[in-house]
Amino acid sequence: MTRRQLMLLFVAALAVAWPLLPEFTATVFSYIGLYALVAAGLVMLTGVGGMTSFGQAAFVAIGAYATAWVCTSPTAAAALSALPPPLWPWVGLALGLALTFVLAWALGGITVKLSGHYLPLCTIAWGLGLYYLFGNLQALGGQTGITGLPALSVFGISLASPRVLGPVIWTVLLLTLWALHNLLDSREGRAIRALKSGRLMAESMGVDTARQRARVFVLAALLAALSGWLYAHMQRFVNPTPFGLNVGIEYLFMAVVGGAGHLWGAVLGAMLITLLKEQLQDWLPRLLGASGNFEQIVFGLLMVLVLQRFAEGLWPTVARWSGRWLRPEREGRRGVPPCALPARAMQPAGALLLEARAVTKRFGGLVANSAVDLTLRAGEVHALIGPNGAGKSTFFNMVSGVDDPTEGEVRLLDTPMQGRPSREFAARGLGRTFQHVRLLGERSVLENVALGAHLRGRRGWWAAMLRLDRAEEAALLVEARRQIERCGLGAFADRPAASLALGQQRVVEIARALAGNPVALLLDEPAAGLRHLEKQALAGLLAQLRGEGLGILVVEHDMEFVMNLADRVTVLEFGTVIAEGTPDAVQRNPRVLDAYLGGAEPAAPPTSATAAAAVLEPAA
Numbered sequence: 036m037t038r039r040q041l042m043l044l045f046v047a048a049l050a051v052a053w054p055l056l057p058e059f060t061a062t063v064f065s066y067i068g069l070y071a072l073v074a075a076g077l078v079m080l081t082g083v084g085g086m087t088s089f090g091q092a093a094f095v096a097i098g099a100y101a102t103a104w105v106c107t108s109p110t111a112a113a114a115l116s117a118l119p120p121p122l123w124p125w126v127g128l129a130l131g132l133a134l135t136f137v138l139a140w141a142l143g144g145i146t147v148k149l150s151g152h153y154l155p156l157c158t159i160a161w162g163l164g165l166y167y168l169f170g171n172l173q174a175l176g177g178q179t180g181i182t183g184l185p186a187l188s189v190f191g192i193s194l195a196s197p198r199v200l201g202p203v204i205w206t207v208l209l210l211t212l213w214a215l216h217n218l219l220d221s222r223e224g225r226a227i228r229a230l231k232s233g234r235l236m237a238e239s240m241g242v243d244t245a246r247q248r249a250r251v252f253v254l255a256a257l258l259a260a261l262s263g264w265l266y267a268h269m270q271r272f273v274n275p276t277p278f279g280l281n282v283g284i285e286y287l288f289m290a291v292v293g294g295a296g297h298l299w300g301a302v303l304g305a306m307l308i309t310l311l312k313e314q315l316q317d318w319l320p321r322l323l324g325a326s327g328n329f330e331q332i333v334f335g336l337l338m339v340l341v342l343q344r345f346a347e348g349l350w351p352t353v354a355r356w357s358g359r360w361l362r363p364e365r366e367g368r369r370g371v372p373p374c375a376l377p378a379r380a381m382q383p384a385g386a387l388l389l390e391a392r393a394v395t396k397r398f399g400g401l402v403a404n405s406a407v408d409l410t411l412r413a414g415e416v417h418a419l420i421g422p423n424g425a426g427k428s429t430f431f432n433m434v435s436g437v438d439d440p441t442e443g444e445v446r447l448l449d450t451p452m453q454g455r456p457s458r459e460f461a462a463r464g465l466g467r468t469f470q471h472v473r474l475l476g477e478r479s480v481l482e483n484v485a486l487g488a489h490l491r492g493r494r495g496w497w498a499a500m501l502r503l504d505r506a507e508e509a510a511l512l513v514e515a516r517r518q519i520e521r522c523g524l525g526a527f528a529d530r531p532a533a534s535l536a537l538g539q540q541r542v543v544e545i546a547r548a549l550a551g552n553p554v555a556l557l558l559d560e561p562a563a564g565l566r567h568l569e570k571q572a573l574a575g576l577l578a579q580l581r582g583e584g585l586g587i588l589v590v591e592h593d594m595e596f597v598m599n600l601a602d603r604v605t606v607l608e609f610g611t612v613i614a615e616g617t618p619d620a621v622q623r624n625p626r627v628l629d630a631y632l633g634g635a636e637p638a639a640p641p642t643s644a645t646a647a648a649a650v651l652e653p654a655a
């Protein structure tokens with residue numbers, strides 16, 4: 036049996052057992068479905084997207100209060116008099132989702148840009164703010180709330196009882212999980228996962244991180260509002276209590292305890308926490324012989340223990356344990372023939388790809404780059420070398436859109452790039468790797484490399500959720516596999532990237548850059564951590580890419596590697612270009628020798644790349 040079949044069995048068992056469940060158990064399971072819907076949004080937001088929110092209960096409140104107001108207020112009744120009352124809850128749903136959408140865009144636009152602890156603090160602030168707003172608005176019943184909500188009805192069938200509404204809630208939840216699973220299994224899903232590793236890498240792959248973060252934020256908020264709508268019509272009244280900050284924290288607990296990186300973790304977390312609280316509420320007063328909110332204390336302690344023991348949540352442990360006796364999943368998408376991906380025309384040999392004109396970068400009083408001129412042409416390897424702190428990384432950042440020069444200009448394919456983000460550099464044909472490897476360690480090498488092809492796909496969230504993107508997704512994965520094999524890592528394609536040696540991870544970054552079909556490659560210390568044979572293989576690959584017409588700018592400390600491979604070398608010292616030319620010319624340049632050897636005169640100039648490497652070993 037596969038995991039998917041086991042899930043289906045669980046759902047089928049729930050469906051069969053549902054009519055037999057006692058009324059109370061059916062109600063509890065209905066609540067679990069509602070909570071899991073909010074927690075699933077939090078999995079996307081926190082576990083996958085890396086944005087912690089304590090404020091989801093406020094969005095649940097918007098969904099609940101919107102429908103409560105529409106269904107009970109005389110003003111709304113007058114406005115909706117043309118509609119039969121059974122349709123009013125649907126208007127309430129539309130209003131709740133619309134309000135949530137607008138508010139989440141506005142809040143998300145401001146808050147998701149914040150990093151570190153500022154974002155969670157903001158979610159607490161709006162969670163508290165909205166809670167007190169609902170409690171103080173007399174039009175919404177103040178602390179008493181709104182009573183007398185009608186039950187939902189569909190095609191004349193009343194959903195008043197949890198026994199009938201429960202299956203509806205679970206159907207909504209399962210459809211949501213299916214759509215979210217599809218989303219995560221797509222180019223957009225990879226882009227969402229990339230958010231967690233910070234702006235730099237994702238933007239360099241062409242992902243608009245601010246927009247993507249805001250969209251995930253809105254998605255999680257809409258799921259919370261949907262849950263609130265169902266909740267209101269199940270309870271038939273609303274008041275502020277179930278939407279307080281403590282409930283927002285509990286939703287986050289559900290996602291984290293279940294396994295914030297896994298959609299089914301939301302269901303597991305919601306189920307565990309709801310059932311645990313139920314049982315504790317029952318048993319503790321009996322055990323202690325006194326009444327009180329003891330369950331909150333024990334619950335808190337248990338949460339600490341669970342999180343200490345299972346930092347990733349419980350789902351990964353359950354999945355690992357069940358994996359021993361479950362068959363691996365068959366990949367459904369293999370049946371879909373891949374479509375053609377857009378391919379960029381290579382520039383003719385010698386064409387100017389990238390140009391830095393008198394680029395200067397100042398950090399306060401420190402001049403990291405001073406009037407640096409550099410060109411990269413199609414069909415060449417251009418090495419940028421220099422001692423530590425010479426300004427190579429600073430320059431790299433400016434020619435890849437991470438930072439803007441203080442003075443001077445960067446042009447890519449003859450387009451001025453001043454002020455443009457790095458995703459535009461990627462869109463115009465610049466691929467790059469990073470000095471400190473930036474891969475999604477838990478994801479497979481294949482997925483990491485497919486992220487590099489992000490801009491070659493077009494299908495968006497809706498297509499992904501409804502699985503209308505399969506031909507394009509198949510093409511992206513075929514392309515990713517091709518690049519992995521080209522870089523000699525075919526045997527590792529399905530392994531988690533973090534399980535590879537550091538040197539191999541650097542090569543994965545090159546494959547990822549190649550998946551974007553670049554005309555220019557910027558490689559930041561690609562040979563660092565590679566063994567001798569791996570370096571030779573890398574040099575062979577780069578020579579082949581050069582032969583295919585790519586321009587490659589490489590920052591590297593390994594002089595033997597550089598001098599054997601590069602066509603031109605530029606040497607930086609204290610942010611200034613002190614030499615530029617062929618490897619031979621540069622190796623003989625007295626200023627370069629001076630920079631590397633600190634003023635010592637060599638007895639005789641080095642005659643081979645190996646000898647040069649010995650002399651030009653940078654003073655660390």
Ligand SMILES: Nc1ncnc2c1ncn2[C@@H]1O[C@H](COP(=O)(O)OP(=O)(O)OP(=O)(O)O)[C@@H](O)[C@H]1O
Pocket residue numbers: 398401402403421422423424425426427428429430
């Ligand atoms: N964001 C920053 N703010 C202030 N100073 C910076 C910043 N980034 C770099 N610098 C300074 O600019 C100078 C050049 O640093 P850079 O990292 O570009 O050198 P590098 O040649 O890449 O060094 P390495 O080979 O060690 O990576 C250093 O003195 C560094 O401290």
